[in-house]
Amino acid sequence: MLIGVDVMKISELKAGAGNVDVEGEISSKEEPRDVVTKFGKKLRVANATLKDDSGEIALSLWNEDADSYSAGDRIKVEKGYVSEYKGNLQLSAGKYGKIVKLPKE
Numbered sequence: 570m571l572i573g574v575d576v577m578k579i580s581e582l583k584a585g586a587g588n589v590d591v592e593g594e595i596s597s598k599e600e601p602r603d604v605v606t607k608f609g610k611k612l613r614v615a616n617a618t619l620k621d622d623s624g625e626i627a628l629s630l631w632n633e634d635a636d637s638y639s640a641g642d643r644i645k646v647e648k649g650y651v652s653e654y655k656g657n658l659q660l661s662a663g664k665y666g667k668i669v670k671l672p673k674e
Contacts, residue, residue: 576645580623582660584653591660592645592671593621595628601635619644619660627654629661634668643671 576590598617605611615635619628628646630638638644650663662668 578623579619579621579626582626582651582658584651584658586651587648587663588665589649589651589660590645590647591619591621591626591649592643593619593625595638595640595642595644596620596625598630598638598640601630619646626651627657627659629659630668631661634662638668638670643673645669645671 576592579591579593582589582591596618599615601613601615603611604614613632613635615630617628617630617638617640618625620626646660646662646666646668648663648666649660650666652659652661
């Protein structure tokens with residue numbers, strides 16, 4: 570763990586926040602599926618739920634991340650982006666972030 574890096578709690582996340590670092594456990598994950606963007610690009614996405622001791626949030630796993638992580642994995646989302654979809658907060662690595670698997674505690 571890097572000292573001085575601000576890792577936020579899920580309960581602190583707000584829609585529109587970018588550049589957030591969050592750690593937690595994937596408590597559930599749906600099967601990845603293929604989607605086509607409005608620009609005609611084909612992508613893979615899997616919906617998951619990330620939880621920590623403060624709460625939980627919907628997590629979108631895109632492309633290779635959709636196949637790389639499973640329920641029970643501890644992860645850190647670095648430079649993530651929080652959006653709102655149908656009234657619920659949703660976290661993703663976004664364009665500039667990444668997801669890192671953490672060692673089991």
